[in-house]
Amino acid sequence: MCCTVASSPRAWSCWPAARTGAIVADAGTEKRVVISDDAQALATSVARRFIDRVAKQVDRGKTVHICLTGGSMGGAVLRAAAADPRTGGIDWSGVHFWWGDERWVPRDSDERNERQARAALLDGLDLPAENIHAMASSDETLDLDAAATAYADELAQFAPADRSETGPWPGFDICFLGVGPDGHIASLFPDRREIQITDRATAAVRDSPKPPPERISLTRPVINSSKRVWMVLAGADKASALGLALAGASYLSVPAAGAKGRKRTILFVDEAAAAQVPPTLIDRDY
């Protein structure tokens, strides 16, 4: 049973029996909440769906663009994907990996989202090195602003011919997003200028509320050009952000509230994070 939260809480609804289907209030605004028992079950469930989706697109001969997230749940999902028995049998040569944000630290720092993703999954995949689109690191020649611009330029090289639904960047098949206790996504934090940027693909972030202080982030237009936005959040400290995101809070103060895919927006959560969501609106994925 899935539940759909349309763009306003008044339209909250769910249907008792179906495991699929949705209130089509506005294709891009509905959110679905899928709950797992705990963080490990959540990571396994999301990884299974991730591998399903990649395998389906590869079988169709499609080039696939995946945007990864940092954070503990981002890494947990990738480790679970690495453990999926189907992963080794997929032809990854047409799959490209991007990042929603990156910390401005040296390339070999354990804080790098890229380094964590490589260790969790990417370095075990048979795919061309050029398919891994990492953001620059602080020990290279570029400064923070130039590095953000360079990433926007790289994204532009993979923009689709038909840009009717996206800007000069690829429309990701899946955009993974972790969600902070304050509702931040990528490195777009509440009540800051970066969440309001609409005229470029990336932003240099300074004085980040979450260490380290300097980061590069995709902006909201790029995230919302994704076909699917999958937010993954676990733990009681996320319950408030989830509740606000589902209750129609402004994305300016709760960035997660404004993340939406063109085809699907799913919040994958565990029981602890779902504590403030009315039980009638929860789908139990276990």
Ligand SMILES: O=C(O)[C@H](O)[C@@H](O)[C@H](O)[C@H](O)COP(=O)(O)O
């Ligand atoms: O670089 C980062 O720190 C992440 O991209 C950040 O957006 C993260 O996803 C959230 O802070 C949630 O992190 P957790 O999953 O660890 O709570």
